[in-house]
Amino acid sequence: MRLRTVLHRRFHDEHGTAFVYVTPSAAILALDGLAGQLVAGFDVPDGVDDADFVAQHADPAEARRALGDLVDLGVIRPVDEVRPPAAQLPPMPFPLATLVLNVTNKCNLSCTYCYEYGADKIATPAAPGEKRVSRMTEDTARQSIDFLLRSSAERPQVSITFFGGETLLNFPAIRAAVDYAEQQAKAVRKRVHYSLTTNATLLTDEVIDFLTTHRFGITISIDGDAGEQDRHRVWKSGAGSFADMEPRIRKLIATNKERKGRPIGARVTVTRGAKSVIDTYRFLTGDLGFDEVGFAPVTAGPDRTWALGDQGYENLLAEFSTLAEDYVAAAAAGRAHGFANLGDLLRELHQGIHKAHPCGAGLGLLGVSTEGELGLCHRFVESKDHALGSVRKGLDEGKRTAFLEQAHVDHKTDCRVCFAKPLCAGGCYHEAHVRYGDATRANLHYCEWIRGFVDLGLKTYARILRANPKFFARYESS
Amino acid sequence: MKHILPLNQKARRLWAMVAQSRQQAVALTQDPPPTEYPFGCTTIFAPGWEVDSSGGTNGLCQPIERDLYDCYHTCYWPAQVPDGVTNAPSWTASCGAPMNDWKSIDLVFP
Structure with missing residues (x-):
């Protein structure tokens, strides 16, 4: 044979x-x-x-x-x-686990690379005379909670993520949603986990107290030290935002540590010409005290001056592998390390994750626009082409299923020969939409980078297993 | 599996599945094991000392010697009397009618 x-x-x-x-x-x-x-x-x-x-x-x-x-x-x-036979979708309707609430689409910063406002925005422009709601009302926030709880079937825990725009521009909606969720979840015996992404410019004492009291998982968008942050993350005047956010971040991290809150993460957008990720990592964890740092190459059309070219991706990979050395040393000593990209990959490798879809968007996760419209995720909510119903009228199950069927990795012909497809499954829908105008296409522009990163993950996995065989027990589920 | 070591959780699960299916395949090539009949306390339903199995009181321990046999044959109280299943199968052999000659049942020395 x-x-x-x-x-x-x-x-x-x-x-x-x-x-x-x-x-x-x-x-x-x-x-x-x-x-x-x-x-x-x-x-x-x-x-x-x-x-x-x-x-x-x-x-x-x-x-x-x-x-x-x-x-x-x-x-x-x-x-x-x-x-x-090709894998089918899980039984639909798939119960929701996470809802991302875009509580506002306004922002107080004017980051040059922003996909929300810049040339790569996905939002359908308002028709003449059409009035858009830029802040989610407290009623819509509460209706979103009801929608999540009723769409989560038997799940004992659900997650609510607040997003923007600048999320904290609409703190009243966040507070209303949390208060309501606490009360409603108790009635149906579910636990609720909250998280939020913010640019940190509006972290007042009151906000810090609220977030740490409710054990929020907090991610701060920050690109590094003053030099890095102020390259792209600027106020409308063009002035850098570092000086305004730094003391607020320090206050938040100190309060969170005191109250033994969840780890606080930094999300770094990597653009062309950025400092090495190693320096940025050391600054953010060592100097500012972040628990975790995740690096994301900027989502941008190929002609943008800030987009990473092939060389940029290659450099990024080399720097990731230097940072992986740090990770191995920490793991050998039994300590956690805050390099989030690698940590996530190692967890997926250890568990043997095999994805039919690149992420949970449209599956266990949905985004909600300021008006209560549902989208695949927070990045799609303002796009009428990708609308999936509303928190009031419910989810358009037909459209949801049709999208998931089309976006299945088995339909991405280029992925068939790729060893990394169980982990990548074609990559981010929004990234594909920006590059190719079709969310269900595979992101071929970063294939080499993904494969390089998975290679790095595999080698790191083997090294850690040798140095500290018990390290990965923390990722085991029954 | 001498030449391969499953490392991650998925590989370990896969190997456990392979090992199990190999055992099942071996079992199919062997003579079937002797059928095991349930025996002892698992075969009876005794509702307790208040009512008998028909819900009345006629079948209760009258005379009290009957109690001895319930405990002995069915392992009802295997700690209090020798058990008739494995350790003392001939304990009552010398005693045909316990109401008359229960005294002939001897002690058991383990």
């Missing part, structure tokens, strides 16, 4: 041990010399006859045994094996 190694990625650690990441199952295996030979030997497009291969081996009995194990584990399979 002709057998062939399935889609996979082989890699080695610094001691020469061979590993394989098996794409169809997302399993990670360590291989000894013989198993490594088999995985490589059968990695031929037309396959290899198993009897011939085994007969030519120095130890046929042992080779046969190892081959049997690899076949049973799904690493090497018959060439003409009939593939199982």
Whole structure:
């Protein structure tokens, strides 16, 4: 019978041990010399006859045994094996877990790269005479909570994320939503988790007290030290915003530590010409005291001056791998490390996450516009083309299912040959919309970068397992 | 599995599944194990000492020697009397009618 190694990625650690990441199952295996030979030997497009291969081996009995194990584990399979039918959607309507409330679409900053206001905005322009609501009313916030609780089926916990614009420009809606959610969730015996993203310019003592009291998961958009922050994150006057936000961030982090709140994260938008992520990471964790830092390459059309070119992605990867050294050292000592991009990837690798869709948008997560309209996520809520109903009238299940079917990774032809598809599944819908005008397309412009990053994750995973085998137990679910 | 080490959670689950299915495959090639009949306390339903199994009082322990047999044969109180299932199957062999000759039942020394 002709057998062939399935889609996979082989890699080695610094001691020469061979590993394989098996794409169809997302399993990670360590291989000894013989198993490594088999995985490589059968990695031929037309396959290899198993009897011939085994007969030519120095130890046929042992080779046969190892081959049997690899076949049973799904690493090497018959060439003409009939593939199982493409994965279907989970039973719909899929219960909601998270609602992202765009409490305002106004912002007090004028960041040059913003996708919300700049040339890459997705929002449908208001028709002549049409009046748009720029701040979510407290009523709409409460109706959103009702919608989430009634759409979450048996889930014991739901999450509400507040977003903007600048989220804190509409603090009254946040307060009203939280008060109402506390009361309603108690009645239906569910727990509610709150989170919020802010630019930190409006963090008053009152706001800090409220957020830490309700154990918010807080993410602050900040690009680094004064030099970095003030390049793009500016006031309408063009002046940088660092000096205004810094003392507020310090106050928030100190109060949160005192009250043993959830980790506070920094979200850094990486643009062309940015300082190295290592310096930025050290500044944000060491100097300002953030618990976690996540780096996101700017979402932008390719012609924008701030967009990362190929070289920019390559540099970013090199810097990520330097920062990964820090991560390994911390993990070896049993400490958590705040490099969020890598931490998330390692968790997914350890659990063997296998995604049919790149994220939960439209599945367990929806965005709500200031007017109460539903969208795939917060980035899509102002776009009429992607509207999915409203918190008052309910979710348009037909449209939701149709989108999810079309956006399934099996429909992204380019992804079929990619070993990293269980983790990427084609990438961000909004990014694809900005680049190609179609949210269901694969983001081909950063494939190399994703594969490079997953490679880094795999190598780091193997190194940490050797240095501290118990480190990943924290990510295990039953 | 001498040549491969499953590392992540998914790989470990997959291997557990493979190992289990191999065991099942072996079991199918063997003679079927002897059928095991339930025996002892699991086969009866005794509602307690207030009513008997028909809901009345006629079947209760009258005479009291009957109590001994309920405990012994069915393991009802296996700690208080020798158990008739494994350790003392012939404990009452010398005693045909316990109402008359219960005295002939001897002690059991484990």
